[in-house]
Amino acid sequence: MEFTTKNALLWGLDKYDITILKHLSSHEGTIVHIAQATGIPRTSLYYMLPKLEQRGFVTSWKKEKKTFWKLANIDDIQKKYHDSMNIAMVPTETIMPVSDTTSLEIYRGKKNVLHAWKQIANLPPKSRVLGIQPEQSLLMAVTKNNIQDVVTFNETVKRKQIIVEGIIHKRGTDSMYKVLSKKDGLLLLKSFAGRTADTSELPDQLLTNTTAEMYLYGDKIAIVNWKEELCVIIRNKDVNELMKTMFASTKYLLKKYDQNEKIAQRLVDFGMR
Numbered sequence: 001m002e003f004t005t006k007n008a009l010l011w012g013l014d015k016y017d018i019t020i021l022k023h024l025s026s027h028e029g030t031i032v033h034i035a036q037a038t039g040i041p042r043t044s045l046y047y048m049l050p051k052l053e054q055r056g057f058v059t060s061w062k063k064e065k066k067t068f069w070k071l072a073n074i075d076d077i078q079k080k081y082h083d084s085m086n087i088a089m090v091p092t093e094t095i096m097p098v099s100d101t102t103s104l105e106i107y108r109g110k111k112n113v114l115h116a117w118k119q120i121a122n123l124p125p126k127s128r129v130l131g132i133q134p135e136q137s138l139l140m141a142v143t144k145n146n147i148q149d150v151v152t153f154n155e156t157v158k159r160k161q162i163i164v165e166g167i168i169h170k171r172g173t174d175s176m177y178k179v180l181s182k183k184d185g186l187l188l189l190k191s192f193a194g195r196t197a198d199t200s201e202l203p204d205q206l207l208t209n210t211t212a213e214m215y216l217y218g219d220k221i222a223i224v225n226w227k228e229e230l231c232v233i234i235r236n237k238d239v240n241e242l243m244k245t246m247f248a249s250t251k252y253l254l255k256k257y258d259q260n261e262k263i264a265q266r267l268v269d270f271g272m273r
Contacts, residue, residue, distance in 0.1 A: 020048065024070055056076060093105075093108075102236045107231040107233075113229050113230065116222035117153045120157070121157065126161050130216040132213060133168050134206075137226060139172075140227055164196065193267060199259045200251045202254070211227035212227075219240050
């Protein structure tokens with residue numbers, strides 16, 4: 001078993017807990033031994049080890065009036081905590097029908113997360129897509145994926161005249177160009193240019209560090225987190241209508257922003273037009 005920062009976040013553990021558990025995965029001993037091996041003060045261990053025992057991560061026993069500690073049984077931990085240690089065994093694609101009108105789709109991994117884009121690209125011509133894409137999520141999308149996949153998606157949206165109604169950070173257009181090579185940046189800008197779009201400006205102070213985005217299309221809601229390489233798609237008409245209303249209410253309060261105009265100006269600046 002390997003304890004990582006990712007496991008720590010999933011289980012609500014901090015870096016000191018992880019240090020203790022990593023040590024106890026190959027050793028057992030008293031608080032004195034653990035303090036010497038980990039550098040964590042004994043006074044802290046007197047508090048931390050019982051807490052970890054209460055949560056089922058470690059066990060203790062007494063021998064000659066001394067208390068010894070060791071890692072709990074691996075199978076017990078796995079049953080109690082669903083289970084990032086075996087995350088490789090979790091299917092990368094899960095589709096769960098709930099009823100005739102409702103389903104849940106879960107996709108893991110960089111290539112599978114693109115499933116939301118594929119569904120949007122397969123919409124009928126002149127369909128409407130609503131989306132919220134913060135700057136950091138945009139940057140993750142264009143740097144984590146093959147740039148040609150992003151360009152192909154944009155070109156398909158343009159060719160089919162799919163209407164993209166978005167809430168985005170205005171600075172995102174310049175930021176995405178800066179994080180790519182000049183060649184890829186210009187290629188990407190050109191693929192964005194001329195889309196049928198109706199965009200509003202997301203205030204700079206909102207969703208500043210958010211690496212997730214949301215799309216509404218047909219009777220579906222797609223939530224994509226590029227950092228975690230996770231995509232969840234819910235198919236349900238009532239939930240979709242609820243989110244559409246929330247989207248419209250938010251957009252009503254925001255300033256209109258012509259992304260096409262800005263991209264066209266940048267292409268002029270770079271001598272592409």
